Amino acid sequence: MAAAARFTVVGGGLAGLMTTIKLAEAGHQVDVLSVVPVKRSHSVCAQGGINGAVNTKGEGDHPDIHVMDTLRGGDFLAEQVSVKGMCYAAPGVIYMLDRMGVTFNRTSEGLLDFRRFGGTLHHRTAFAGATTGQQLLYALDEQVRRYEAEGKVTKYEFWEWLGTVKDESGRCIGSVALDLRTMEIRTFPAEAVCLATGGPGIVFGRSTNSIINTGTAAGRAYLEGAIYANGEFIQVHPTSIPGEDKLRLMSESVRGEGGRVWVPRKKADPRSPKDIPESERWYFLEEKYPKYKNLVPRDVATREIFTVCRDLGLGIGGRDGVYLDVTHIPAKTLDAKIKGVMEIYEKFVGDDPRNTPMVIFPGMHYSMGGLYVSFEADPRTLTPAEGSPKNQATNIPGLYAAGEADYAFHGANRLGANSLLSCIYSGMIGGPAMAAYAKNNAQSAAAKSDKYFNDAKKYWDERFADLKKMSGPENPYQIAKELGDVMTENCTVVRYNDRLKKTIEKVRELKDRWKNVNVLDTGNVANRSLSYTNQVWNMLELGEVIATSALLRDESRGAHYKPDFSLPEPKTKDPREDAGWMELWKKRHEKWAKTTMAKHAPEGPQISYEDVPTPVLAPEPRWYA
Numbered sequence: 001m002a003a004a005a006r007f008t009v010v011g012g013g014l015a016g017l018m019t020t021i022k023l024a025e026a027g028h029q030v031d032v033l034s035v036v037p038v039k040r041s042h043s044v045c046a047q048g049g050i051n052g053a054v055n056t057k058g059e060g061d062h063p064d065i066h067v068m069d070t071l072r073g074g075d076f077l078a079e080q081v082s083v084k085g086m087c088y089a090a091p092g093v094i095y096m097l098d099r100m101g102v103t104f105n106r107t108s109e110g111l112l113d114f115r116r117f118g119g120t121l122h123h124r125t126a127f128a129g130a131t132t133g134q135q136l137l138y139a140l141d142e143q144v145r146r147y148e149a150e151g152k153v154t155k156y157e158f159w160e161w162l163g164t165v166k167d168e169s170g171r172c173i174g175s176v177a178l179d180l181r182t183m184e185i186r187t188f189p190a191e192a193v194c195l196a197t198g199g200p201g202i203v204f205g206r207s208t209n210s211i212i213n214t215g216t217a218a219g220r221a222y223l224e225g226a227i228y229a230n231g232e233f234i235q236v237h238p239t240s241i242p243g244e245d246k247l248r249l250m251s252e253s254v255r256g257e258g259g260r261v262w263v264p265r266k267k268a269d270p271r272s273p274k275d276i277p278e279s280e281r282w283y284f285l286e287e288k289y290p291k292y293k294n295l296v297p298r299d300v301a302t303r304e305i306f307t308v309c310r311d312l313g314l315g316i317g318g319r320d321g322v323y324l325d326v327t328h329i330p331a332k333t334l335d336a337k338i339k340g341v342m343e344i345y346e347k348f349v350g351d352d353p354r355n356t357p358m359v360i361f362p363g364m365h366y367s368m369g370g371l372y373v374s375f376e377a378d379p380r381t382l383t384p385a386e387g388s389p390k391n392q393a394t395n396i397p398g399l400y401a402a403g404e405a406d407y408a409f410h411g412a413n414r415l416g417a418n419s420l421l422s423c424i425y426s427g428m429i430g431g432p433a434m435a436a437y438a439k440n441n442a443q444s445a446a447a448k449s450d451k452y453f454n455d456a457k458k459y460w461d462e463r464f465a466d467l468k469k470m471s472g473p474e475n476p477y478q479i480a481k482e483l484g485d486v487m488t489e490n491c492t493v494v495r496y497n498d499r500l501k502k503t504i505e506k507v508r509e510l511k512d513r514w515k516n517v518n519v520l521d522t523g524n525v526a527n528r529s530l531s532y533t534n535q536v537w538n539m540l541e542l543g544e545v546i547a548t549s550a551l552l553r554d555e556s557r558g559a560h561y562k563p564d565f566s567l568p569e570p571k572t573k574d575p576r577e578d579a580g581w582m583e584l585w586k587k588r589h590e591k592w593a594k595t596t597m598a599k600h601a602p603e604g605p606q607i608s609y610e611d612v613p614t615p616v617l618a619p620e621p622r623w624y625a
Helices: 014-025 063-073 080-100 132-149 216-223 284-288 298-311 331-349 418-440 450-468 476-490 497-514 528-552 579-592
Strands: 006-010 029-034 114-116 123-126 153-157 159-166 172-179 185-189 193-195 234-241 260-264 322-325 358-367 399-401 594-599 606-611
Touching: 006 014, 006 172, 006 418, 014 029, 014 132, 014 418, 029 159, 063 080, 080 132, 080 418, 132 153, 132 418, 159 185, 159 216, 159 450, 172 193, 172 450, 185 450, 193 216, 193 418, 216 399, 216 528, 234 298, 234 331, 260 284, 260 298, 284 298, 298 322, 298 358, 331 358, 399 418, 450 528, 476 497, 476 528, 497 528, 528 594, 528 606
Parallel strands: 006 029, 006 193, 029 153, 193 399
Antiparallel strands: 114 123, 159 172, 172 185, 234 358, 260 322, 322 358, 594 606
């Protein structure tokens, strides 16, 4: 095989762009497929910041503490080797981004400024106001454009990835994709393919995700044999605002800069929040968690807000909603630190949060689960071995995954501001892994018979021709809405087995109804409903994986909360001082400290469990009092 090989990266967000950069800087050709212009990838929506234990504030922070916070926050289900590699790389990643021109906030001394985020006691989150994702995405895109100018990178914007091309051994040797404007279907030969396609937020209907985040690529990879891991772990962000089309995120940076969560102590208090005196406000997170206060991990904050509104009936006006209050912070400070969030709230709600407390409620936000990927540990450092072809590799040879599309970095619950870091880090190690994989292959994908590509294209040509003929009574958008409603109701904050069983039954009913959909549009140009009808099937498959995985995991861990299988309250403030409680925790942990592995089968997901290696940190119970 020649020194320069051709690769495909699917997704133009932070994970996809960093993977592309690493491949291009090694001299390879890269095709980047994206359903939207690269600069509109969902990474652009990230607000709060990116984590790294740089310790400019002299708090004694260190990458080892970052590792511990991440593993504890994820309730010890994260892949420890990858987490350690990520946390140790983090300071260098932040300084690299600074050199690329990211407009990070700085202190009066000119140092990078850092804010606190949930699940840590240190100022560890570098930020560019409240538009950090946009600034990072634009900086990486500038670097990719250098390689575009050199002819090493070709962007295919408004192209949707449909599936893999495999040879006789099952090796991925390319992709099939759809031009969303002309509806042309074509193949893209590649030595390796990386899916960096984000999360499955639209499986839940309305979420804080962009409406492009249907999870269709991961769903199709699962259908083609890729393992989908830890699908049950879905993060619900504690602070979002509802909208008719989607939820809008109110970043954790608001609480990181001093925002306070409260409700009136009087049920259904009709007064304006400005008229409620301090003594009649219940700052419930600060009262219950005096150490972390408003910056407990997201799963903890979400459940507390949910309990206050649904169980205690203390939501604002007796409805779902609590106050997120920054009115005590000077407007000048808010505009310097989180102006982007202030503007989003003011635009979509109509109130100025500088003067009136925001009303928020939890909303589906992130998937800790995703495509299963492997790593090769360096025995000396217990971090991913540099350049190993095993890093970020799925169980399909030649198919890789990075960013939110993979499962590895967050376990049962993601800590805020670790997502941007994991996207960039997974691309940093995934690109070299793909290059090493290609170098080790005896025969290049380019030398493979045209038959494999022709057969793959024929399959998709025929599938879309059949979709065009679908003229039944069902509407694909209605099916997707019903899927989102049942997933949000039963697979988010609180889960019960009887409801999960009904959810699985509902998903299977929707799958049967999908077979009788009306495609709505048979045109040959920009046919969105045709593309979406295909996507809905992949969404239904992922919905079934998520609900089935949640049903089978009979414990409460991180974002997966089952009251029927929760541990009792410990007798002491710190449960580590309660021997009986610790014994219960150890038994539960030993049984369930496992990765959920889902494989596709016609009769439904086949679930198995794999022990989680713990070479870096021994498990202990999370406790945030």
